[in-house]
Amino acid sequence: MSPLRYCHHLLAQLVSSGDTVIDATVGNGQDTIKLAQLVGKTGKVYGFDIQETAIEETKKKVQLTGLTEQIKLINDGHEKMNDYITDNTKIQAIVFNLGYLPKGDKSIITLPDTTLSALEQGLNLLNVGGQILMMVYYGHDGGTEEKDAILAYLETLSQEKFSVLQYGFINQKNSPPFLIAIEKRR
């Protein structure tokens, strides 16, 4: 199955009713809505996006789905996560889609420094058994640099504390996206 499908498969196993989760890159809002369905009305989804249009468009979609109660959209960069979510809020899952907003301004992309900062904050916020699921799109300008910086960082994570899984096809052209799944082990 494709990395994206496997990502959704893992999410459905990982997240249940009442959980608190983060969509670190709201984009077109698809994952935000999927997460809101998984956590239900007793759960919470924090959605970050630095692009106002992404937040505004997603707000409209959220209202149409009737999932407003459990979704909090935040028009700020994901590297500001700690300004909005306190350390004692334990997070079951955090989703990242690295790259640019589909159908949006392709010059606005996620960047190594802010992605790494958000990743570190996210690892700290996770429950034991919780996971960060990151779809890495890197075919655009600057994509390879971001991918390499993230992989170099992840390879240094303690294997006692985290397991870092890479899942992807290796015989495809045009830099196909791959999935990184980081589980907090203790």
Next chain:
Amino acid sequence: MSPLRYCHHLLAQLVSSGDTVIDATVGNGQDTIKLAQLVGKTGKVYGFDIQETAIEETKKKVQLTGLTEQIKLINDGHEKMNDYITDNTKIQAIVFNLGYLPKGDKSIITLPDTTLSALEQGLNLLNVGGQILMMVYYGHDGGTEEKDAILAYLETLSQEKFSVLQYGFINQKNSPPFLIAIEKRR
């Protein structure tokens, strides 16, 4: 889940009663027996191993499990696959464990040339929808060369005909094994 557990998970989804499958590296016979249970009495498992002790020990285990009917053990290298299995036998799954026989002679290892030859023959024998599942152990002397040769070959496979998935942990010490799953798409 670990690459080995994911390999078994994929096998259980892939193989059903009546299928014909190959264990390309019988070793201690664990996968041979697992495969025999999946294909049942109406199916067939061809098991290859170049080491006579591996075949003899596995024969004893097979007799104890009562799965003799569907298992054919062959004391020959997997690169001789085509000498034993005709082109019109369609194969649903082929399992490889690359490296050396656990608890066996660590100087007897799978080697790039014969592994690549077996891999090519295996891809040709597969059903559409069938898969080669390969656990790559590469921590031993010569392991890195074999791994690199195999990855270089697999990256050249046509993405229209095959999808080649790599699944593994990237933050572990001591060269942990990873899984390669190659599906024949058409």
